[in-house]
Amino acid sequence: MTLRLYDTATREVRDFVPLEEGKAGIYVCGLTVQSEPHVGHVRSAVNFDVLRRWLTHQGYQVTFIRNVTDIDDKILAKAAEQGRPWFNLAYAMHRELDKALASINVLPPTYEPSATAHVPEMLELIQTLIARGHAYPAEDGSGDVYFDVRSWPAYGELTNQGVDDMAPAEDADPPMMARKRDPRDFALWKGWKKESEPESAAWPSPYGPGRPGWHIECSAMAGKYLGTAFDIHGGGVDLRFPHHENEQAQSRAAGHAFASYWLHNAWITTAGEKMSKSLGNSLLIPEVLKRVRGIELRFYMIAAHYRSHVEFSFEALDEAAAGFRRIENFLDRAAAIGIGHDERPTSPARVGAPADVPLPDAFVAAMDDDLGTPAAVAVLYDTVREGNKLLADGPSPALITAVRQVVDMLGVLGLDPTDPGWPSATSSSDSRMAAAVDALVQGLLAERADARVAKDWARADAIRDQIKAAGIEVEDTPAGPVWTLPTTG
RNA sequence: GGUGGGUUGGCCGAGAGGCGAGGCAACGGACUGCAAAUCCGUGUACACGGGUUCAAAUCCCGUACCCACCUCCA
The missing domain is CATH 3.40.50.620 (HUPs)
Known part of the structure; x- marks a missing residue:
């Protein structure tokens, strides 16, 4: 090709x-x-x-x-x-x-x-x-x-x-x-x-x-x-x-x-x-980044073909951001069961390096066809969907392949969330903060687990609501409850 | 006047003669104590009028509307 x-x-x-x-x-x-x-x-x-x-x-x-x-x-x-x-x-x-x-x-x-x-x-x-x-x-x-x-x-x-x-x-x-x-x-x-x-x-x-x-x-x-x-x-x-x-x-x-x-x-x-x-300065980059993250803005632009006229709207931008979080969500869930950073080398090291897991053929074909990023993104979503299915059965070679492909595709598009090129959310003070929050949330989650064992649903939900009030989402997964700090869209 | 491009489902957005890209939203189902997430399913969309063809969103002709550039705007 x-x-x-x-x-x-x-x-x-x-x-x-x-x-x-x-x-x-x-x-x-x-x-x-x-x-x-x-x-x-x-x-x-x-x-x-x-x-x-x-x-x-x-x-x-x-x-x-x-x-x-x-x-x-x-x-x-x-x-x-x-x-x-x-x-x-x-x-x-x-x-x-x-x-x-x-x-x-x-x-x-x-x-x-x-x-x-x-x-x-x-x-x-x-x-x-x-x-x-x-x-x-x-x-x-x-x-x-x-x-x-x-x-x-x-x-x-x-x-x-x-x-x-x-x-x-x-x-x-x-x-x-x-x-x-x-x-x-x-x-x-x-x-x-x-x-x-x-x-x-x-x-x-x-x-x-x-x-x-x-x-x-x-x-x-x-x-x-x-x-x-x-x-x-x-x-x-x-x-x-x-x-x-x-x-x-x-x-x-x-x-x-x-x-x-x-x-x-x-x-x-x-x-x-x-x-x-246009009037105003609401479209200046710093202003837009108050609403979505840089990676989401980039995704929005890549989801359309470069030769297509785009009618900018914040609604469409929000949609794109929601769509991108679905991809990140897959990566996060995979990481939660141990298929994490070790399986996803950061993209700068990958650029130019032969990929040990080849990109999906359809993705390559899309990109080779005049940089068909919309079709490439569709392949990305197909892979994410397959990966999500595999996720139900726990770690597997097939899942690792899916994760790598997703990360590599994102890397090609400059959208790998673990790329150090993104403004870092993992400075040492941030990670210490995350550890501190984790300790507190884990305490609450332990209480909630007790309540759930006792089938005291009112108490369990109250704890979840309390955590949510702090801006933290709790999800029950087969591997136990997982908390995340969702990006506000 | 010249040149280039556009009009696709509730929304965004691909495709370029047959086989319903993908996402967001919605609805139904599975899972769950309930959620969330995830998976499965549901939509007969291609500006309009003709034509070519076994078959047209896709090709041709015409019409309408829209956009860009024509000396320093990405």
């Missing part, structure tokens, strides 16, 4: 053939760090994290680059509004992003380059483009440099558009037209606007002080860290045009083969519209 991926450029699902056997180079457009990350922002990171984990699991040596855009118009505008330096805002938002991604167990990329750290690389690329006749400095003294769209006949190939069919650019007004040869030409370099922009946002260049245009950073950084040809380029659908089209145009015009496959994830919207337009 081979992995097949939907390639935006060819508009079809194709076999994944890496440039170099056994290796995969992936570049994903990260965020412009201009504001706190919301649910929509992190979907892309989760989707591509799954791609990365799957390739890794399948034995590929993956180099995963995700950039951070830390200088652009919006950052400058917002920083000015807030009266702080742009780099202060960008860095603060970058840290918020890191925190948000960590809270949903997105692995840190192999490297996370930022635009401001790669100005020389971008200038070099711009020079190449000018030398090849595909870019030109504006003649109005603005210090801008533009890509010459008309000089590149293939322009539009990624998004299947003809230059002449595109709507005229909004900025096709006289001042811009004085700079550009064609309204569709896009900025590679933006001359410093002394009157409105801080000097700290200007870098020296052969065209005068200025800052990079948006698209050039990705071309320069992908080239630097992955080479002039690499396997997969990813990002949100909105980036197809103009961002990715422009990236590809300028890279290829510079003589680089660039990406072999283009993958784009769909949006999460609320009330049918983009989150950036």
